[in-house]
Amino acid sequence: MPDLEQRVRQSFARQQFMQTLGAELTAVAEGSVEIAVPFNPRLTQQNEFVHAGVITTIMDSACGYAALSVAPAGHEVLSVEFKSNLMAPAVGDRFVARARVKRAGKTLTVCAADAFAIKDGREKLIATMLATIINQPIPNP
Amino acid sequence: MPDLEQRVRQSFARQQFMQTLGAELTAVAEGSVEIAVPFNPRLTQQNEFVHAGVITTIMDSACGYAALSVAPAGHEVLSVEFKSNLMAPAVGDRFVARARVKRAGKTLTVCAADAFAIKDGREKLIATMLATIINQPIPNP
Amino acid sequence: MPDLEQRVRQSFARQQFMQTLGAELTAVAEGSVEIAVPFNPRLTQQNEFVHAGVITTIMDSACGYAALSVAPAGHEVLSVEFKSNLMAPAVGDRFVARARVKRAGKTLTVCAADAFAIKDGREKLIATMLATIINQPIPNP
Amino acid sequence: MPDLEQRVRQSFARQQFMQTLGAELTAVAEGSVEIAVPFNPRLTQQNEFVHAGVITTIMDSACGYAALSVAPAGHEVLSVEFKSNLMAPAVGDRFVARARVKRAGKTLTVCAADAFAIKDGREKLIATMLATIINQPIPNP
Numbered sequence: 001m002p003d004l005e006q007r008v009r010q011s012f013a014r015q016q017f018m019q020t021l022g023a024e025l026t027a028v029a030e031g032s033v034e035i036a037v038p039f040n041p042r043l044t045q046q047n048e049f050v051h052a053g054v055i056t057t058i059m060d061s062a063c064g065y066a067a068l069s070v071a072p073a074g075h076e077v078l079s080v081e082f083k084s085n086l087m088a089p090a091v092g093d094r095f096v097a098r099a100r101v102k103r104a105g106k107t108l109t110v111c112a113a114d115a116f117a118i119k120d121g122r123e124k125l126i127a128t129m130l131a132t133i134i135n136q137p138i139p140n141p
Numbered sequence: 142m143p144d145l146e147q148r149v150r151q152s153f154a155r156q157q158f159m160q161t162l163g164a165e166l167t168a169v170a171e172g173s174v175e176i177a178v179p180f181n182p183r184l185t186q187q188n189e190f191v192h193a194g195v196i197t198t199i200m201d202s203a204c205g206y207a208a209l210s211v212a213p214a215g216h217e218v219l220s221v222e223f224k225s226n227l228m229a230p231a232v233g234d235r236f237v238a239r240a241r242v243k244r245a246g247k248t249l250t251v252c253a254a255d256a257f258a259i260k261d262g263r264e265k266l267i268a269t270m271l272a273t274i275i276n277q278p279i280p281n282p
Numbered sequence: 283m284p285d286l287e288q289r290v291r292q293s294f295a296r297q298q299f300m301q302t303l304g305a306e307l308t309a310v311a312e313g314s315v316e317i318a319v320p321f322n323p324r325l326t327q328q329n330e331f332v333h334a335g336v337i338t339t340i341m342d343s344a345c346g347y348a349a350l351s352v353a354p355a356g357h358e359v360l361s362v363e364f365k366s367n368l369m370a371p372a373v374g375d376r377f378v379a380r381a382r383v384k385r386a387g388k389t390l391t392v393c394a395a396d397a398f399a400i401k402d403g404r405e406k407l408i409a410t411m412l413a414t415i416i417n418q419p420i421p422n423p
Numbered sequence: 424m425p426d427l428e429q430r431v432r433q434s435f436a437r438q439q440f441m442q443t444l445g446a447e448l449t450a451v452a453e454g455s456v457e458i459a460v461p462f463n464p465r466l467t468q469q470n471e472f473v474h475a476g477v478i479t480t481i482m483d484s485a486c487g488y489a490a491l492s493v494a495p496a497g498h499e500v501l502s503v504e505f506k507s508n509l510m511a512p513a514v515g516d517r518f519v520a521r522a523r524v525k526r527a528g529k530t531l532t533v534c535a536a537d538a539f540a541i542k543d544g545r546e547k548l549i550a551t552m553l554a555t556i557i558n559q560p561i562p563n564p
Contacts, residue, residue: 011187016185020183042158045155051156056194056201061192079227080226083506084197085412107557125385128384128394222392249416298466299465326438333484334483338483342476342479361509363507364507366479366506367503
């Protein structure tokens with residue numbers, strides 16, 4: 001497992017909210033990360049669709065980890081801000097967020113993500129995100 | 142309980158994801174809604190702060206319900222998109238999102254929300270949102 | 283010239299602000315539009331870079347026309363909202379915004395755009411946008 | 424004229440694009456700035472409304488200068504990103520953008536702005552912005 005993947009997997013494992021959602025880290029590469037979450041009634045809104053907040057959360061985490069995969073050594077990342085467009089109801093068996101770095105600077109990284117609903121093996125684009133992430137030096141222990 | 146409050150409370154009660162987060166609807170008025178969530182380790186990210194996705198979710202729901210409180214009869218609301226700025230770490234005993242309608246149109250409503258961390262009885266602004274919500278006719282049964 | 287191109291070119295020609303900027307419509311296809319603007323000192327901010335507002339304007343117009351290229355007959359489009367990330371200073375001889383439709387719905391269309399600075403024939407990504415556009419029936423004359 | 428106002432006015436005077444728009448700096452205080460632009464047919468879109476790009480530009484500049492008014496000495500500011508919601512057509516004699524700092528950090532500042540159309544002396548809210556600005560040390564000469 002390359003260093004960058006280990007770095008991302010270790011941080012993901014410490015995010016208790018990912019476990020609360022049932023989210024898994026399904027792909028990690030330099031500058032791109034994929035996170036998936038299976039349908040669960042505990043994640044729904046009033047119409048039994050998965051809540052926009054869940055889809056946004058996995059896009060946000062995928063963007064953050066895509067940024068972390070290219071961040072300078074000794075740094076961690078924090079979300080500065082993001083915009084999420086919900087384009088279709090989150091109806092499906094499983095939901096996948098795929099993020100990629102658009103530009104990595106010394107201080108700020110810009111990432112984009114798309115989210116897909118998977119139903120009967122077919123993917124449908126349901127949401128998209130544009131996010132700004134900041135690199136922060138990890139304080140010495 | 143006025144009609145608009147009932148309308149918002151009934152929809153909120155059907156959002157299972159709000160229960161998963163431990164969120165409560167703490168205030169409803171015409172054009173403004175407040176949602177609160179107590180700290181819980183199940184909601185944290187890698188630094189033990191509450192995850193940006195949780196804070197964003199309660200701001201999104203508060204915006205949606207602020208829009209619903211002024212929507213035409215026979216309509217429900219869906220989030221079209223939102224932008225969330227995370228301005229300080231979500232550290233505290235309790236987190237509150239307060240949303241208000243900025244403009245209600247026939248089809249689209251624009252809402253703004255702020256989120257606060259409450260620690261030892263003091264509030265700190267930690268995040269802010271700008272959101273677009275669409276009114277949709279409720280299909281006849 | 284196909285109908286959709288004519289529809290976009292006629293509307294563009296009526297946008298006096300595009301002429302004020304010196305902007306040109308350099309490509310129109312179904313679901314994608316490109317707008318370019320040459321450097322001009324009249325468009326600069328305090329550091330002699332082209333102003334973020336100029337780059338945002340050509341991305342916004344490119345998104346709007348990409349949406350118009352797929353809008354139902356008898357409709358025009360209006361920008362509901364957009365987010366613009368300025369990733370590098372707008373330094374160059376010429377600036378190009380390229381927009382594409384991500385999802386076209388009956389009422390709302392979501393578009394993404396990237397903007398590039400061209401200097402000595404080389405393109406550099408300087409900005410990116412995510413935009414929501416609404417279709418509106420053209421009132422009868 | 425206090426230092427902070429001078430700092431803002433000097434930078435504004437160097438923005439040639441503000442002159443191209445006919446924009447004026449109408450108020451400067453610590454953490455808040457107002458910019459106005461009179462109607463001019465050169466600023467219009469296809470319906471003879473003022474272009475969304477113009478309204479966005481004055482909100483962006485007002486946000487940047489609100490951030491500059493509280494930035495550490497020896498620093499200038501750059502827009503990282505912003506989101507603009509266009510809530511009503513820009514129809515009027517004059518347009519005003521009012522920005523205020525929501526949170527000023529060491530590196531990043533978050534500002535909000537509203538834009539109003541003024542017609543026959545009455546103001547109407549037409550747009551709103553949420554923006555992220557970065558402080559950058561001014562290079563030594």
